[in-house]
Amino acid sequence: MAILTTHPHPHPLPRSTTNWFAWAAPQRFYPLAGRMVVVFALLAAALAAIGLYIGLVVAPTDAQQGDAYRIIFVHVPAAWMSMVIYVAMAFWAGIGLAFNARLAAMFARALAPTGALMTFLALWTGALWGKPTWGAWWVWDARLTSELILLFLYIGFLSLHAAIDDVRRADRAAAVLALVGVVNVPIIYFSVKWWNTLHQGASVSFSKAPTMATPMLTGMLLMALALWMYCIAVTLVRVRTLMLEREGHTAWARQALEAR
Amino acid sequence: MNWNGAADFLAMGGYGLYVWGAFGMVALVIGLEVAQLALRRRMLRARDAGGIGTDALHGG
Numbered sequence: 001m002a003i004l005t006t007h008p009h010p011h012p013l014p015r016s017t018t019n020w021f022a023w024a025a026p027q028r029f030y031p032l033a034g035r036m037v038v039v040f041a042l043l044a045a046a047l048a049a050i051g052l053y054i055g056l057v058v059a060p061t062d063a064q065q066g067d068a069y070r071i072i073f074v075h076v077p078a079a080w081m082s083m084v085i086y087v088a089m090a091f092w093a094g095i096g097l098a099f100n101a102r103l104a105a106m107f108a109r110a111l112a113p114t115g116a117l118m119t120f121l122a123l124w125t126g127a128l129w130g131k132p133t134w135g136a137w138w139v140w141d142a143r144l145t146s147e148l149i150l151l152f153l154y155i156g157f158l159s160l161h162a163a164i165d166d167v168r169r170a171d172r173a174a175a176v177l178a179l180v181g182v183v184n185v186p187i188i189y190f191s192v193k194w195w196n197t198l199h200q201g202a203s204v205s206f207s208k209a210p211t212m213a214t215p216m217l218t219g220m221l222l223m224a225l226a227l228w229m230y231c232i233a234v235t236l237v238r239v240r241t242l243m244l245e246r247e248g249h250t251a252w253a254r255q256a257l258e259a260r
Numbered sequence: 261m262n263w264n265g266a267a268d269f270l271a272m273g274g275y276g277l278y279v280w281g282a283f284g285m286v287a288l289v290i291g292l293e294v295a296q297l298a299l300r301r302r303m304l305r306a307r308d309a310g311g312i313g314t315d316a317l318h319g320g
């Protein structure tokens with residue numbers, strides 16, 4: 001110990017080699033996010049191309065459901081993303097609320113429209129799958145109803161945010177709604193176990209081996225990854241737009257707009 | 261190979277309307293979301309180029 005205190009390091013390290021908080025400043029994050037958009041968009045396109053090929057060309061026709069089952073390649077990814085995005089939105093909203101963090105609140109706001117769209121797609125593709133397999137576009141069972149409530153939560157978040165003029169106050173009010181609504185996510189996930197339902201159980205779960213043929217499973221997972229990458233890319237684009245809209249009066253935002 | 265030509269592929273074993281209705285809506289929603297964001301960005305740039313508030317910074 002004595003050696004350390006009497007002989008300071010001859011080449012002191014720069015004070016912040018990795019100061020992660022520095023990236024939370026909008027003017028630092030903006031260009032980084034721009035580069036990330038390109039990476040995630042390319043990943044999404046490549047994964048979707050392979051996933052669609054496997055799902056629509058390679059995967060065999062299902063013995064029970066015929067080719068109607070192929071809706072799974074968009075339905076399950078959209079449904080997963082509708083829940084993943086909600087949890088991410090509530091997380092960032094909570095961080096924004098607890099630490100008064102501007103960027104976190106902007107992320108929550110940027111995630112909401114994409115989350116709402118994924119929820120709509122889960123419901124739409126589900127209806128088109130339900131009609132040929134159950135004989136009904138819609139049934140008021142636990143899985144479908146809780147997913148519909150998720151759509152209303154997203155719409156509520158966006159409406160509440162839009163109704164309050166002061167953007168920082170809007171962030172806080174909407175964050176409370178997002179955090180309260182997060183209880184709905186486990187309800188959606190476990191609804192097929194907790195209640196009697198028409199909806200089939202999970203084809204993939206953490207506790208047991210998947211109940212699907214390999215190309216079907218591979219196609220579905222690739223499509224889920226592709227949609228995940230798309231959601232990240234589109235959220236980053238939206239968060240960059242929000243940054244410019246909210247901070248348009250600052251010098252960095254002005255430069256960013258003029259740059260390209 | 262599952263399909264005997266394009267018509268067979270599009271028919272989806274009789275479920276074409278459902279399958280393509282699902283995939284088509286996903287493509288439509290993604291297309292609209294991307295287009296809306298591009299439009300919003302273009303409007304933002306147009307506002308910056310000739311709009312209100314620039315005088316204060318550039319004109320003094």
